[in-house]
Amino acid sequence: MEIDTITTICGSPEVENTWIYQINDTGLYVREAHIESVTPSREKTTIVQITDVHLNDTNADDEADEEIMYTKQCRTWNANGISVKALCSAMEYAENYDRTVITGDTLDYLSCGAMELMQKYIWDADSNCIVTLGGHDVTKQMQTKRPNKLPLSERQAILEQFWRHDMYYFSEVMHDNVMLIQLDNGCHRYWEFQIPKLEKDLAAARENGYTVLIFQHEPICTGRTEDKAVPSFYVWEDCEPYANFYDTCIGYAPASDAPTMAIYRLITENADIVRGIFCGHEHSSYYMEVEGTYTDKDGKVHRKNIPQYLLECNVYEGYTGHVLKITV
Ligand SMILES: [Fe+2]
Structure with a gap:
């Protein structure tokens, strides 16, 4: 097999x-x-992660929709x-591996128009x-x-008809090894109906020795006050160089509702089996750890951090794509 040659853009393979x-x-x-x-x-x-693809286009079916036609005028990015x-x-690279998220x-x-592109280049390419979901997927207004x-419920209903799986919660076990869980938090919150699904999956993962990976749009609060301004380790194009992973993030207790906190606790209190959180949203490159715990068989609570990866937006620097290759 031919080995591709690579060029380091940032950091080194040692870290x-x-x-x-x-x-x-x-x-x-x-x-x-x-x-x-x-x-x-x-x-x-x-598993290969891709994020923030930002398909921006319209087709003939949009022409009668005044709202979309006005957005088209205002939104020129992509x-x-x-x-x-x-x-x-990115999809071509990902097809060599077990799953794409x-x-x-x-x-x-x-x-x-954007849904037509999604159908052709995502669902038809890899069913x-x-x-x-992210916040952009559910809005007709941009700039x-x-x-x-x-x-929101009617906008979500349009997508529900079109999505290939439950767009709010989906899980899958791969190779009897990894339990991959996707959770919608694209509206800066979790939903009540996600709670029993996640509880059931975490119990099954614990029972069967699965490694749980969480995939969602927005990152969660790390639990550390010093993370109000975490530097991006590589700043892409016009991205902000810092982001707040403390009090503006999902799971910061004073600002999150009860279902959101319930999901946050399920993730962070199972840190022995939840081994990674993979998201996008900020558009730049971040790595951090979320403070977590787990309870052993004797009821003793231990501290353990969960790695949280934020992949950069897929379009930056020449439209050649960005991926995170996750090996378990
Ligand atoms: Fe985005």
């Missing part, structure tokens, strides 16, 4: 969490995460479907692809300074 390299042939930017399996004897499993190029580059903001705004005409 994997902050290493970014580019594959010379395709220009694809790659990060890697090696996660220790809860049951190391199980078959190696490799217009005319240009981010398809970066999507295809796209963590939200796949559509730049909810247009028929097993798992896609979480218009206008509110959405339809309530």
Whole structure:
């Protein structure tokens, strides 16, 4: 097998969490995460994450929709479907591995044109692809300074008809090794109906020795006050160099509702089996650890941090794509 030559963009392979390299042939930017399996004897499993694809386009079906036509005028970033190029580059790489997960903001705004591109380049290319929702997927307004005409539930209903799996909660066990869980938190919150599903899956994972990986759009609060301004380890194009992973994040107790806190606790209080959280949203490259705990068989509580990876937006630097390759 031919080995691709690569160029390091940032960091070094010795410190994997902050290493970014580019594959010379395709220009694809790659990060890697090696996660220790809860049951190391199980078959190696490799998942590729892509995020923030931001498909921006309209088609004939949008023309009668005044709301979308006004957004089209206001929103020029990635217009005319240009981010398809970066999507295809990342999807082509991902097809060599066990599963592909796209963590939200796949559509730049909810247009028929963007959904057509998603159908063609995601669902038709890989019917097993798992896609979480981001805030962009559920809005028809972008840079218009206008509110959405339809309530959130009606905008979600449009997507529900079209999504290939439960878009709020989906889980899958791969190679008897990894339990991959996708959770919608794209509206900066979790939902009540996600709680029993996650409880059941975590119990099954514990019972069967699975390694749990969480995929969602937004990161969660790390639990540390000093994380109000975490530096991005590589700042892409016009991205902010810092982000707040404390009091503006999901799971910061004073600002989160009860279902959101219940899910937050389920994730962070099972830190022995939840081995990674993978998200996007900020558009730049981050790695941090979320403070977690687990309770042993004797009821004793132990502290253990959970790695949280934020992959950068897929379109930056020449539309060649960005991926995080996760090996368990
Ligand atoms: Fe985004």
